[in-house]
Amino acid sequence: MAIAKDHELHTRRQGRNVGLGVVLAAFVAIVFGLTIAKVKGVDVATGYDASNGIINEGISE
Amino acid sequence: MTDTSMDMTSETGEAGFRDFVALLKPRVMSLVVFTAFVGLMVAPVPVHPMVVFTSVLFIAIGGGASGALNMWWDADIDAVMKRTQSRPIPSGKVTTGEAYAIGMTLSAISVIMLGLAANWVAAGLLAFTIFFYVVIYTMWLKRWTPQNIVIGGAAGAFPPMIGWAAATGSIxxxxxxxxxxxxxxxxxxxxxxxxxxxxxxxxxxxxxxxxxxxxxxxxxxxxxxxxxxxxxxxxxxxxxxxxxxxxxxxxxxxxxxxxxxxxxxxxxxxxxxxxxxxxxxxxxxxxxxxxxxxxxxxxxxxxxxxxxxxxx
CATH class of the missing domain: 1.20.120 (Four Helix Bundle (Hemerythrin (Met), subunit A))
Incomplete structure (x- = not known):
């Protein structure tokens, strides 16, 4: 049976590690989600032509 | 008041996760998020919601990275002023080296990810904004001229322009x-x-x-x-x-x-x-x-x- 109480330092480290883990997981999720959005056919070639105010439709695949 | 108990944090720089978040100046980030979002949404080009989300997120992170680098450079004056003495570096929770590393890393990540999520015009504007705030304002103007807030305020004004560029690819x-x-x-x-x-x-x-x-x-x-x-x-x-x-x-x-x-x-x-x-x-x-x-x-x-x- 563990008797020792965690020092505040360990609590801080654990908090930091958990926070970093969440950030990394979120980053993976974001990259995944962005990849899906791009691959699913967001027209990346669509551009806004500022010189004459028209939207250029890109060449779709 | 002095805490006479053994303060491990100031000796070891062992910060909690919240201390690193505080380094990014979250209250300033809220202005960046809102104005960047508006800049992106008022642009006459439809943008996928996931691209909107990631663009605004990395613009905000870029803003936070600027804040971290500002705290790294201004650690000496933050320690002197009562208003800023409780910041992570003067209070001993985060070391200047850590703040610098976090600022530089997040700057690079935010610019690269904005380029990949949206386009490189927006990423370039974000990179310039970070440079402007850290180098032009923090390192140069802030300690030199009383017009520092006028010129340095440009850094806070860029986000809607970056949002617009994320949607349209232009200014x-x-x-x-x-x-x-x-x-x-x-x-x-x-x-x-x-x-x-x-x-x-x-x-x-x-x-x-x-x-x-x-x-x-x-x-x-x-x-x-x-x-x-x-x-x-x-x-x-x-x-x-x-x-x-x-x-x-x-x-x-x-x-x-x-x-x-x-x-x-x-x-x-x-x-x-x-x-x-x-x-x-x-x-x-x-x-x-x-x-x-x-x-x-x-x-x-x-x-x-x-x-x-x-x-x-």
Missing amino acids: SVESVLMFMITFMWTPPHFWALALFVKSDYDKAKVPMLTVTHGRKATRTHILIYTLLLAPVAIGAGFTSIGGPLYLVLALGMNLWFVKGAVDIWRRDDAQSDADSHKVERKFFKLSLIYLFLHFGALLLEATLRPFGLGGW
Whole structure:
């Protein structure tokens, strides 16, 4: 049976590690989600032509 | 009060996760998030929601990275001023090396990810914004000239322009106007605060207008910048991002704001001290509502436009 109480330092480290883990997981999720959005056919070639105010439709695949 | 218990944090720099978050100046990030989001949403190009989310997120992270690098560079003056003594570095929770590493890493990640999520024009603008805030403002102007807040305010004005560029891949009159609204708003907003917040900038050798040119000159500067802001803010109403709703709001808010600036200009320190700077505090609160409502109105116009209700 563990008797020792965690020092505040360990609590801080654990908090930091958990926070970093969440950030990394979120980053993976974001990259995944962005990849899906791009691959699913967001027209990346669509551009806004500022010189004459028209939207250029890109060449779709 | 001194804590006589053994303080491991100041000796080892062992910060908690919240201390690293504090390094990014989250309250400043909220302004960045909102204005960048508006800049992106008012652009006349539809953007996938996931791209919107990631673009705004990495613009915000870029802003946070600037904050971390600012805290790294200004650690010496932050330790001197009461207002900033509780920041992560002066309080010993985060070391300067850690702040520098986090700032540089997040800067690189935010710029690269914005380039991949949106486009490299937006990424370039974000990189320039970070450079401007850290090098031009923090390292150079802040300790050199009382006009530091004027020029340095440009850094806070870039986000809507970056948002617009994330959608369109370019800069336009509309995005420049959104930039100008925040740019011209920053000096009266900040100098009004400087009039009623007793801060020891002079102890930290940071030139503040209230100290270098006096409080009367500061009141005059507030009025001048407010008068210069009004035509810019109202003028945006006549562009493609404006509309009748925005125009009515801008006219009303700017009349109110100018009146507030005139009231500040007509007072002297004796009157301000007598009522605890009631007018200056009211003007400062109004400045927060001012910016929120202007960008909110732009967003409203963009939201109503597809239904034939917004815009011209």
